Amino acid sequence: MVAINTLVDRLIDTDPYLKAHRPALMRRLGHIQGMRERVTGGRVDLPDLASGHEHFGLHRTAAGWIFREWAPNATAVYLIGDFCGWTDDPAFALSRSADDGQWEINLPADALHHGDLFRLRIHWNGGRGDRIPAYARRVVQDPATLIFNAQVWAPDEPYRWRQPDFRRPDHPPLIYEVHAGMAQDAEKIGSWREFTARILPRIAGSGYNTIQLMAVQEHPYYGSFGYHVSSFFAPSSRFGPPEDLMALIDAAHEQGLAVIMDLVHSHAVSNTVEGLGLFDGTEYLYFHQGPRGYHHAWDSRCFDYGKPQVVHFLLSNCRYWLDAFHVDGFRFDGITSMLYRHHGLEKAFSGYDDYFNEAVDEDALAYLTLANQVIHRLRPDALTVAEDISGMPGLALPVADGGTGFDCRFAMGVPDYWIRLVKDTPDESWPMGQLWHELTNRRRSERTISYAESHDQALVGDKTLMFRMADAGIYHHMSVDDPDPVVNRAMGLHKMIRLVTLATAGGGYLNFMGNEFGHPDWIDFPREGNGWSFCYARRQWHLADDPGLKYGLLARFDRRMIALAREAGLLAGQEPALLWDHDPDKILAFVRAGWIFVFNFHPSRSFVDYGIPAPGGSYRMVLDSDHRDFGGHGRLAPDQIHHALKEKNSPWGRRLYLYLPSRTAIVLKPLTDSKGEP
Known part of the structure; x- marks a missing residue:
């Protein structure tokens, strides 16, 4: 076991701001080692301990x-x-x-x-x-x-895995976030089988390499989106029997897709019969007693992570899904709520002192560290992702470096910034410097997954980016021959927002199903307030399949964008480097993995021979968001080759001169046969 002093040194080496909190880090890491000793008794290996599901329950x-x-x-x-x-x-x-x-x-x-x-x-x-x-x-x-x-579930013939040895390829995750129940066009609850037959081929064809399954664990209320879990070891039966979920994961593996699932260990449903509340007549069996055990904002119960039996239960839950269903990792939901006694509610995290005070639940932090150790010991290829809005340092650092052990964390500030920008700021006032800062503001030592919008931005009470920008036009002006300026603006920005978010991501990218083609409406599950309607709890794939509508053009752009990211190895470690940002012109340009990305966010001004500082060489334009194939105006000739000309006043020693149409993004691929001396 690595000495605590050494772990703290490694942690501070990655983030010098932590130096002032060395005593707290010493205590915190000591607490993690102490919890490991308490739950294992110093006699059992941690992954072996995480086998409660083989002991408890019916067998x-x-x-x-x-x-x-x-x-x-x-x-x-x-x-x-x-x-x-x-x-x-x-x-x-x-x-x-x-x-x-x-x-x-x-x-x-x-x-x-x-x-x-x-x-x-x-x-x-x-x-x-x-x-x-x-x-x-x-x-x-x-x-x-x-x-x-x-x-009692004991079929005579257990499921026979076709891909029992699948391992997640070591590629940056390009995640397609899905909810099987609402993944079909019909106004009903979809099944695992329907998803496997109809949606898996779409995802594989779109170029994403990872599926994130929502709402897997059993939850009594469908409208909870799967986040009020009652039975942690039971896949939701409303989507079909367990074998159908196994077949879904097996089929995904056959198509080269990794499958991670939302794991809800941040809280539990308050129900008593269906859930763990008052399980043996006490409120403190799995949860904290009194007010601390109740999450008032979520109407749910809060686990006591300091109790060895609770840690055993949750660690076993991690192992169960890996062993029984061959999932390839987890998105841990609600990490911020776990980490702080105030659950992060109405809390602005403005400095490192917010991470080191009495509000931090160090038992929860210790549990998360042990969970990552169990998962990665069992499946070194597994992907673990932390959903945390607070920015707690070290979450996505290896345990061996003093971190919590997550592979990635979500860049949750990025979608919030896009919503604020689109909602509150006129196009002509978008600040390019601030935009670049928001897209790239992260600890370089911790990998992040960026996204323009997830399911959060699509729920009732909010709007997707496309819906917010197109407004009523999304219902009336989406025909391919309709020149409506509001929809044209929405489509232009929709493509640019997604491309710049992907191209600046810190190690992964996520999209919620249907958002890639500008799905209309919000998500509203059946409930008393809407007459128990399924109208808005579905995905209208027929819109993207209709050649007479513009939705398919956005989907085509998304496929090309994802293919480009894979071809360029865009997220494989090299950070983007800023080439140029200019607020009055609304121009943002950067280079990554040798590829150059140029964005003209100006709503009306196009520029001829616009000079962009650039590395030497020649470049071919391989993506143009204004192309007619993507619903654009076709103002650029395809496959143009540009040469970076020598210029002593350029910060990079050379400059590209480009035609930049308004509200357009272009991507330039370096030519390997370039002599670099045009």
Whole structure:
């Protein structure tokens, strides 16, 4: 084990601003090592410890069945279900098997059958209640009564993996964020099978290399977008049986796509029967007691990450999805809420002191570090992504360097900035210098994933970028022969915003499904306020497929943009270098991996022979957002070759002279046969 002093030194080497907080870092890293010792007892290897799902819950054995549950406050526990008439049958009473509150029952093979519904009935001093087992792997809802139950799931033929040894290629992640339920055109809940058949080919054809699956873990309320989890080990049955999710992941692997899933360990649904609330009659079994255990903004429960049994539960959950479903990593949701007792609510993080005070939950930070260790020990190729708005230093640094161990963190300030810019600032006032700062403002030692918009910007109460810019025109002026200026502006900026966000990203890029073609409307799940309608909980792919509409032109640009990023190796480590930014002209230019990107954000001015400082060489224009194939005006001749001319006054010693149409982006590829002496 690396000495704490050494880890702190490595951490400070990557970020000198941390030097003033050395004592806090020493304590924090010591706390992480202490938690590791507490949960393992110093006797068990951490990945082996993370196997609670193989011990707890229902399992078929050679002799029949065994079921175990942790409920230390219980005075009696029964399995109830179809097999006993839902009564407290003594034949299905569990025995308390250990001092730490474990309960256990062994049953003959004919006692339970595949498909049986069941629950636990837990008694405690002064009360009792029905509960879904904490480690339930299959939970179903009765469509008539809407009641949830666990289900015995032991098919005669287990799923046979076609790609059991798939490993995520070591490429920068180009992530396509999806929600299987709303991924279809019809006004209904889509299934894993439908997604596999209809949407996977679209994603593979679009050039993205990673799928991020939302709403995988079981959640009682569909409209929670999957973030109010009740059963952490059960894939949501509303999308189909577990084998269909396995088949989806298998099919993605066959097409070379890695699959990561949203992992919600930041909170849990407050429900008692379906969830973990008051599981054994106490509110503190999995969660903090009192006000600290309740997230008022999210109406959910907050885990006690200082409790070894809770850490064991969550670490086992990480391993379960890797082992049972072959996922290739996780996007950890709500990291900011975990890290701070104030959950980051209405909090401006303006300096490093905000990361080192009594508001930081160091138990949560320790848990996240252990989780990353488990995941990367089991799957060195796995991708872990932190969703954190606070900017906590070290999240995306290796544990061996004193970090928390995430591979990447989301650049969450980028989409917020785009929304503010589009919403509040006239085009002619867009500040190029500030834009460059916002797009590239990150710690170089930590990889980030940038995005122009995710599902957050598409939910009711907000608008996607295309919807915000086109407004009502998105309903009336999207025909390819309609010259509507509002829609033309929206399309021009939509392409430029996405390209500049991708080209400046720190190590990865994300897009939410449908946003690449300017999907109209917002996302609104069925709820009482909209008459339980599915109208806005779907993706209208037919719009992108209709050659008479402009949506397909935006999708075509996105495919070309993603292909260019892969061809250039754009995100493979080299940071973009600024060539030129000019506020009055609204010009931004930079070079990355030898490729030159030039953006003219001016709403009306085009420039002839505009001089851009540039490295020497010759360049071919390989992408032009104004091309008619992408819904532009066709003001540039394709495949132009430009030479960087010597100029002593240029910061780079040379200068390119370009025709830059208004509201247009171009990409110049370096020619390998260039002599560099035009």
